[in-house]
Amino acid sequence: MGAITNHLPTAELQALDSAHHMHPFTAGDELARKGPRVITRAKGVWLNDSEGTRILDAMAGLWCVNIGYGRDELAEVAARQMRDLPYYNTFFQTTHVPAIALASKIAELAPGDLNHVFFAGSGSEANDTNIRLVRTYWQMKGKPGKSVIISRKNAYHGSSVGSGSLGGMSGMHAQGGMPIPDIHHINQPDWWSEGGDMTPEEFGLARAAELEEAILELGEDRIAAFIAEPVQGAGGVIVAPDTYWPEVQRICDKYEILLIADEVICGFGRTGNWFGSQTVGIRPHIMTIAKGLSSGYQPIGGSVICDEIAETIGGGEFNHGYTYSGHPVASAVALENIRILEEENVIGHVRDVAAPYLKEKWESLIDHPMVGEARIVGMMGSIALTPDKDKRAKFASEPGTVGYICRERCFSNELIMRHVGDRMIISPPLVISRDEIDILITRACTALDEAYAKVREDGLWKAAP
Numbered sequence: 001m002g003a004i005t006n007h008l009p010t011a012e013l014q015a016l017d018s019a020h021h022m023h024p025f026t027a028g029d030e031l032a033r034k035g036p037r038v039i040t041r042a043k044g045v046w047l048n049d050s051e052g053t054r055i056l057d058a059m060a061g062l063w064c065v066n067i068g069y070g071r072d073e074l075a076e077v078a079a080r081q082m083r084d085l086p087y088y089n090t091f092f093q094t095t096h097v098p099a100i101a102l103a104s105k106i107a108e109l110a111p112g113d114l115n116h117v118f119f120a121g122s123g124s125e126a127n128d129t130n131i132r133l134v135r136t137y138w139q140m141k142g143k144p145g146k147s148v149i150i151s152r153k154n155a156y157h158g159s160s161v162g163s164g165s166l167g168g169m170s171g172m173h174a175q176g177g178m179p180i181p182d183i184h185h186i187n188q189p190d191w192w193s194e195g196g197d198m199t200p201e202e203f204g205l206a207r208a209a210e211l212e213e214a215i216l217e218l219g220e221d222r223i224a225a226f227i228a229e230p231v232q233g234a235g236g237v238i239v240a241p242d243t244y245w246p247e248v249q250r251i252c253d254k255y256e257i258l259l260i261a262d263e264v265i266c267g268f269g270r271t272g273n274w275f276g277s278q279t280v281g282i283r284p285h286i287m288t289i290a291k292g293l294s295s296g297y298q299p300i301g302g303s304v305i306c307d308e309i310a311e312t313i314g315g316g317e318f319n320h321g322y323t324y325s326g327h328p329v330a331s332a333v334a335l336e337n338i339r340i341l342e343e344e345n346v347i348g349h350v351r352d353v354a355a356p357y358l359k360e361k362w363e364s365l366i367d368h369p370m371v372g373e374a375r376i377v378g379m380m381g382s383i384a385l386t387p388d389k390d391k392r393a394k395f396a397s398e399p400g401t402v403g404y405i406c407r408e409r410c411f412s413n414e415l416i417m418r419h420v421g422d423r424m425i426i427s428p429p430l431v432i433s434r435d436e437i438d439i440l441i442t443r444a445c446t447a448l449d450e451a452y453a454k455v456r457e458d459g460l461w462k463a464a465p
């Protein structure tokens, strides 16, 4: 076979892809029929495909390319590190400078006494670590009965057997023998879809109360931890009402439940602070990190752990670890990414420029006939599509039908905006400029108009009873 490069015709690349490459969360038949878009290079917020089209990536890849694409500094650091020390492990009483430096830097940035990092290769791996970590912690504290982890429906915590069990995605639980034992799911704080006649404030308290009810029902002496994303990402950018998090924190404190904040999406500036926990005002014992840690330039994740847990676990041996825990190249690249975030004041840009401007524009989408709710926190936003705003109605069609039409219209207008069911979501690189935000919004409006026309034309403009 000849070399497979960007220079091959798109159709040939697509045929090879279809023959040999299985894609995550994708119906293979449908993809083979349509042919995937082949992405060839990227710079800033812009992707290029094999047809030469320039696409605005309003998802930052998969919520991860926080500093934008194409930063040479990261490539230089990776090359240098590969020459110096491409690999060594951190098992069996060895370490190396990139892992030391990155762990120290994360400890400096993380709030409170979250001073210890256990590295992983991804968010899924890090959450698997967390499952074993909190259960082992309680064992070492002489309370082995505390093994249940409470999570939320429609949460996303990863795709491995452990992290997928923590997640609350029913489609995932239906395949491959999940969830594992001792994971309990409560309802999510999605007021727009599930709040009924309650005010958002009442609903926030009601959904937080479910945590207390679960603790009491299962028994305080059985609960190890509660895990949650400060803002649910893959579930559709679900922003909890203001009353929710203070009540969750009170409940965790009262019953001595460890709080795990899954910061895989929210961390490293996405919500306008270094961590989403700071934005929603919680004090986690553990934070899961990945994605924005390296802006996706290298696969790396980790658990950031408070003094008490680290000291307890450190008192014995934690029989856990990954070949690539603290990988030197990934660590060096993550460190360089953090240097850029700090020295270029990227979070300041989010807070003072990009987020306020995007918020103003994003919230104006509420004027569109199909948009029922427009929410945004920092640089993650969602709009709920509805055939009846006043009733917050769902469409009569299969959930996701209208969202998919809208996503297709975004795609054909050279905008990557995702759908989750009938919600549209964005999470652009944090470095996006005001002009680029204008382009994002213009393309989103065109896509919404075209999707609205098609929905009406196809007879889908109907509310579910």
Ligand code: PXG
Binding pocket: 062, 121, 122, 123, 124, 125, 127, 156, 157, 158, 159, 229, 233, 234, 262, 263, 264, 265, 288, 290, 291, 301
């Ligand atoms: N926690 C959260 C909050 C995530 O969003 C993970 C853990 C798992 O990370 P890894 O690195 O193992 O993928 C994630 C990942 C989507 C989408 O479609 C979201 C994620 C991954 C893939 C797709 O929105 N989030």
